[in-house]
Amino acid sequence: MRYLVSVIDDKSNPGSTDRRPAISAFNERLIAEGYWVFAGGLASPDTATVIDNRGEQAVFSDGPFVESKEYLAGVWVWEAPDLDVALKLAAEASKVCDRKVEVRPFQ
Amino acid sequence: MSDVEEAITRAHHEEWVRVVAALTRRFGDLDIAEEAAAEAFATAVERWPADGVPPNPGAWLTTTANRKAIDRIRRESKRDDKHKEAQTVYDDDPPEPPGAIDDERLRLIFTCCHPALAMETRVALTLRMVGGLTVPEIARAFLAAESAIGQRITRAKAKIKAARIPYRVPAAEDLPARVTGVLAVLYLVFNEGYLATGPDTDPVRHDLTAEAIRLTRLIRTLLPQDGEVAGLLALMLLTEARRTARVSAGGELVAFNEQDRGAWDAALIAEGHRLVRERLAAAAAGVAPGRYQILAAINAVHTSALDVRDTDWSQVLALYDQLVRLDPSPIIALNRAIAVAELDGPQVALAIVDRLADALAGYHAYHATRADLLRRLGRSQQSRAAYDRAIELAGNTGETAYLTRRRDQLP
Numbered sequence: 107m108r109y110l111v112s113v114i115d116d117k118s119n120p121g122s123t124d125r126r127p128a129i130s131a132f133n134e135r136l137i138a139e140g141y142w143v144f145a146g147g148l149a150s151p152d153t154a155t156v157i158d159n160r161g162e163q164a165v166f167s168d169g170p171f172v173e174s175k176e177y178l179a180g181v182w183v184w185e186a187p188d189l190d191v192a193l194k195l196a197a198e199a200s201k202v203c204d205r206k207v208e209v210r211p212f213q
Numbered sequence: 214m215s216d217v218e219e220a221i222t223r224a225h226h227e228e229w230v231r232v233v234a235a236l237t238r239r240f241g242d243l244d245i246a247e248e249a250a251a252e253a254f255a256t257a258v259e260r261w262p263a264d265g266v267p268p269n270p271g272a273w274l275t276t277t278a279n280r281k282a283i284d285r286i287r288r289e290s291k292r293d294d295k296h297k298e299a300q301t302v303y304d305d306d307p308p309e310p311p312g313a314i315d316d317e318r319l320r321l322i323f324t325c326c327h328p329a330l331a332m333e334t335r336v337a338l339t340l341r342m343v344g345g346l347t348v349p350e351i352a353r354a355f356l357a358a359e360s361a362i363g364q365r366i367t368r369a370k371a372k373i374k375a376a377r378i379p380y381r382v383p384a385a386e387d388l389p390a391r392v393t394g395v396l397a398v399l400y401l402v403f404n405e406g407y408l409a410t411g412p413d414t415d416p417v418r419h420d421l422t423a424e425a426i427r428l429t430r431l432i433r434t435l436l437p438q439d440g441e442v443a444g445l446l447a448l449m450l451l452t453e454a455r456r457t458a459r460v461s462a463g464g465e466l467v468a469f470n471e472q473d474r475g476a477w478d479a480a481l482i483a484e485g486h487r488l489v490r491e492r493l494a495a496a497a498a499g500v501a502p503g504r505y506q507i508l509a510a511i512n513a514v515h516t517s518a519l520d521v522r523d524t525d526w527s528q529v530l531a532l533y534d535q536l537v538r539l540d541p542s543p544i545i546a547l548n549r550a551i552a553v554a555e556l557d558g559p560q561v562a563l564a565i566v567d568r569l570a571d572a573l574a575g576y577h578a579y580h581a582t583r584a585d586l587l588r589r590l591g592r593s594q595q596s597r598a599a600y601d602r603a604i605e606l607a608g609n610t611g612e613t614a615y616l617t618r619r620r621d622q623l624p
Contacts, residue, residue: 107377188379189329190387211376 108143108185108212109192113205115179121204132202136184141195147180179205183212217262224270225254229345230431231271232278234317237380243324243370245282247342253278318343319382319435326395327378334369335398337362343431344424354421355405395432396445396505399425403449407456408609417460417611422453440492444506447488451512454481465618466611470521482516489513507536526555543572547579559589577606581616593623 115121136142151170158165170177182199186192192209200207232253236246253274267273325339333355340346340354348366352359372378383391406421429446436442458476461467492506502510511532518524533549547569554562563586566579573579584599600620607613 188377189327190379190383193329209376213375 107188107192108183109189110210110212111182111184111192111196111199112178112208112210113147113180113182113199113203114176114208115205116176118175125203128202132199136182136195141184141186141191143183143185145180145182148178151177176206215262217266220266220270221254221257221261224257224274225345226427228271228274229254230318230321230343232274233342233345234321235275236278236282237321237324238317239279240282240286241380243342243373245285246278247370249278249282249285250274252281256281316382318431320380322395322432322435323382323391324373324378324380326391326398327373328391328394329376329378330369330372332398332401334365335394336401337365338369339398339428340402340424341366344428346424350420354418392432392436392439392441396429396441399429399432400445400449400505402428403452407452408612417456419456422449422456425449426453440495440500441503441505443488443492444503444509447485447492447509448505448512450481450485450488451509451516454478454485454516460611463614464611465614466609468615469515474519474521477516485509485516486513502535504536504540507532507539511536524555526552530556543569544576544578547573547576547582551582554586554589559586562586563590575606577603577608577612580606581612584616584619588619588623596620597623 133142133145136145154170156167156169156171158167180203184192184195186195189209189211196207196209229250232250233243233246236249237243240246256277257270257274261267322339322343325342326335330338336355337351340351341348346354348363349359351357352362355362382388403422403425406418406423406425408417426446426449429442429449433439433442433446454477455469455472457478458472458474459467489506489509492502492509496502496506511529514525514528514532530549530552533545533552536545537549547566550562550565550569553565563583566583566586569579580599580603584596584603587593587596587599597620600616600623604613604616604620607616
């Protein structure tokens with residue numbers, strides 16, 4: 107089962123900025139134990155561009171599709187046998203990145 | 214009730230959870246298990262009066278439910294043209310060895326009380342899947358719309374499937390935390406029954422307290438070594454024992470110290486005391502008691518006194534001190550203050566209660582406790598104001614009646 111693990115940061119109360127070494131070590135472990143599929147940190151939501159090409163022509167607009175206090179700061183994709191395994195890893199992940207994380211299964 | 218009706222009711226109580234658990238295990242799908250179990254019981258209602266009660270009702274129900282589930286899967290796979298795929302789902306499972314069934318019931322309970330589900334969802338799902346209550350029964354118990362409860366259960370089943378919430382007993386290292394989660398669900402069901410909310414509701418909902426006790430007994434047979442399970446069961450029994458003495462003929466709640474102790478259920482008290490003694494022995498052997506065990510011990514002290522004046526308040530306070538160390542919540546501190554009032558007087562207790570104002574301003578029992586302490590101190594005017602606030606916040610009809618009478622008796 108594949109799970110998307112979203113790392114959620116908070117503009118008014120951001121997590122600490124010195125987490126990189128700990129996250130790298132955690133990623134190494136995810137790879138070694140066979141859970142790791144993909145990981146990536148995201149640039150700030152201000153750098154996003156929204157494209158809507160459902161109409162006559164594509165419309166580009168600056169900024170994220172939704173303005174909110176909390177935003178997506180990065181993602182993992184994990185392969186785990188069930189939600190209990192994913193939640194256990196996610197609890198560690200939250201500690202390691204000093205941020206909230208959301209676990210959501212792929213269809 | 215006729216013999217057949219009685220047999221069906223008994224089978225429902227005893228076999229529902231076994232049937233659902235066995236089918237969930239076999240078909241890996243709560244939805245199929247629930248529907249097939251419900252159909253099997255409906256078939257029993259139709260057939261047993263004419264054909265007679267089968268010699269082994271549980272086996273009959275499981276076989277019937279299995280057949281219903283396979284019929285449904287066949288129907289759906291024809292429709293979805295996934296016949297082969299579905300066949301592997303139901304054909305590869307060897308029959309369960311005897312004894313394994315207990316694990317299946319536990320699996321079901323842990324799945325329904327999974328921490329990834331919202332608390333209200335866990336309660337509804339547990340009552341439906343484990344307790345066998347129908348959606349209308351659950352809706353009535355929690356004064357919710359049937360459609361809301363139905364949707365909640367449907368969404369939960371979909372999440373369990375889509376997110377792959379596992380159908381298993383948690384690993385030993387996770388077990389204590391997960392058992393705590395299960396007990397929280399059962400305690401919530403019990404409390405809602407014991408102090409039912411809602412303007413048109415009976416003050417005590419015996420159906421809910423009985424169901425909570427029944428399920429806790431079940432967990433106790435499955436996890437006999439767990440001290441908190443024993444503690445919660447003892448707590449429920451010692452509370453339930455006072456049920457009939459707790460409501461007057463006029464539907465008014467009777468305060469603990471005014472209850473007719475002769476009306477308490479001696480058998481439930483004896484059973485509760487036995488469990489508490491068992492846990493005290495474990496504590497003496499060095500096993501630290503959890504909160505349910507301490508709460509049960511407090512109730513054991515109260516129910517040991519034949520007259521309220523014989524209550525060993527210093528023992529009650531010592532237990533509350535122990536509880537506060539485990540759970541420093543303001544509600545525990547409020548209950549502790551009631552014991553302080555008995556030992557050190559209402560003045561000392563009031564000072565403790567007043568410090569909880571910020572945390573408990575919206576809690577009716579905080580105002581009711583203050584009102585009582587102020588009354589005992591002769592501060593009628595302040596007491597009346599506190600009763601007013603408590604009455605405003607209380608959701609239980611019997612409690613509102615009691616508080617109103619106390620207020621109106623103030624000089």
